[in-house]
Amino acid sequence: MTPGHGQLKAPALTRVADHDWATEVLAAFEPGAAGAPVPSERALTSATDWLRRGVPVVMPTETVYGLAAPALDRDAVTAVFAIKQRPLDNPLIAHVAGLEQLPELGIRLSSLAAQLAEAFWPGPLTLVLPTRSQMPWVTAGLDSIAVRQPQHEFARALIQRVGPLAAPSANRSGLPSPTRASHALQDLNGLVPLIVDAGELEHGVESTVLDVRGTVPVLLRPGALSTEAIEAVCGCAVLLPQAGGAARSPGMKYRHYSPRAQLWLYPPLAGNARAARQLAADAHELRARGRRVAAIVREPVPEVERIIPLPAEARQVARALFHWLRELDDQGIDCVLIEGVPAIGVGRAIMDRLERAATHIRRVETTVASLEGP
Numbered sequence: 001m002t003p004g005h006g007q008l009k010a011p012a013l014t015r016v017a018d019h020d021w022a023t024e025v026l027a028a029f030e031p032g033a034a035g036a037p038v039p040s041e042r043a044l045t046s047a048t049d050w051l052r053r054g055v056p057v058v059m060p061t062e063t064v065y066g067l068a069a070p071a072l073d074r075d076a077v078t079a080v081f082a083i084k085q086r087p088l089d090n091p092l093i094a095h096v097a098g099l100e101q102l103p104e105l106g107i108r109l110s111s112l113a114a115q116l117a118e119a120f121w122p123g124p125l126t127l128v129l130p131t132r133s134q135m136p137w138v139t140a141g142l143d144s145i146a147v148r149q150p151q152h153e154f155a156r157a158l159i160q161r162v163g164p165l166a167a168p169s170a171n172r173s174g175l176p177s178p179t180r181a182s183h184a185l186q187d188l189n190g191l192v193p194l195i196v197d198a199g200e201l202e203h204g205v206e207s208t209v210l211d212v213r214g215t216v217p218v219l220l221r222p223g224a225l226s227t228e229a230i231e232a233v234c235g236c237a238v239l240l241p242q243a244g245g246a247a248r249s250p251g252m253k254y255r256h257y258s259p260r261a262q263l264w265l266y267p268p269l270a271g272n273a274r275a276a277r278q279l280a281a282d283a284h285e286l287r288a289r290g291r292r293v294a295a296i297v298r299e300p301v302p303e304v305e306r307i308i309p310l311p312a313e314a315r316q317v318a319r320a321l322f323h324w325l326r327e328l329d330d331q332g333i334d335c336v337l338i339e340g341v342p343a344i345g346v347g348r349a350i351m352d353r354l355e356r357a358a359t360h361i362r363r364v365e366t367t368v369a370s371l372e373g374p
């Protein structure tokens with residue numbers, strides 16, 4: 001199925017997006033005078049040239065790779081939607097190098113926003129704010145705009161040169177976000193002229209998206225920055241959008257992060273013997289039906305073709321999760337059985353992504369077992 005099928009269609013390919021590029025991959029860093037790595041001049045110059053000509057390129061951030069275009073360049077941003085096959089009603093995040101770039105986007109920080117920006121920028125926090133600017137190609141026609149200041153050295157240097165960049169994750173719409181340059185290449189080879197490679201990225205899950213238009217923050221997307229950290233700074237509880245209510249963030253209504261394989265999600269297995277038995281029984285049955293089965297679990301389970309050990313540390317899970325899903329797809333695995341993590345800290349973002357990607361969710365309590373479909 002085409003991503004976005006049945007919803008607003010992605011735009012017809014523009015001339016830029018239609019081009020068949022010989023995609024070049026350049027290293028983001030080179031050794032600096034003092035020995036420590038600095039952003040590569042070659043990669044910066046190349047990315048700057050393409051962006052100034054209105055051609056989107058892939059850049060690293062501290063969360064996931066982004067498909068960047070100058071925020072003020074309508075045609076370049078429109079090409080981003082076409083390249084990703086992204087539904088037109090799903091707005092982009094504008095990335096700035098510092099607070100001084102906010103007026104270019106028609107943004108003024110509320111006091112709550114200023115407090116959070118002061119505490120967490122540069123970093124993996126996206127703030128949704130009112131905007132008076134006329135950039136419907138970024139905001140999808142909303143009267144709000146999402147903005148963040150990334151921490152990644154290369155992204156910062158690039159935005160400093162080119163100005164604010166609109167950038168969604170650099171994957172084909174609906175697939176897991178790219179946390180390595182090879183993932184972006186897999187999805188966008190020939191569709192962009194340049195991918196800037198900074199290796200495996202620090203967080204591996206996207207930024208936390210927070211609506212700060214009111215007096216209390218509302219969580220639109222859990223991400224790399226924990227709600228606990230946000231609450232500690234603003235001194236109030238972060239609100240969660242009503243379950244089943246209108247999606248506050250347009251992107252949340254789309255199916256996301258989905259590998260080709262079926263994804264079966266279980267509760268954390270430690271201390272939940274029923275869940276562990278359920279996973280083993282599912283593995284057995286899927287194998288008996290001829291499926292190729294992998295498990296991502298803390299303790300080994302029998303009868304699966306491949307086991308990826310689940311690290312105890314949630315940050316390590318976040319970093320590697322999208323890579324595991326892509327890798328298992330590449331190996332032709334049909335069913336991935338994965339054990340969940342506690343939904344605290346970055347674990348909340350991990351569970352959000354897993355629940356969105358899952359084809360089957362086994363909610364095995366200690367007494368009752370039930371199976372939900374997608």
Ligand code: TXA
Binds near residue numbers: 145
């Ligand atoms: O870490 C990240 O946030 C990465 C890197 C590249 O910065 N970017 C990213 O962008 O994940 P994207 O486009 O994949 O996700 C942006 C999310 C979507 O769910 C979108 O609907 C939401 O932010 N969003 C953007 N503008 C919004 C707005 N004005 N109001 C509510 N939600 C908005």
Ligand code: MG
Binds near residue numbers: 168169177
């Ligand atoms: Mg995305």
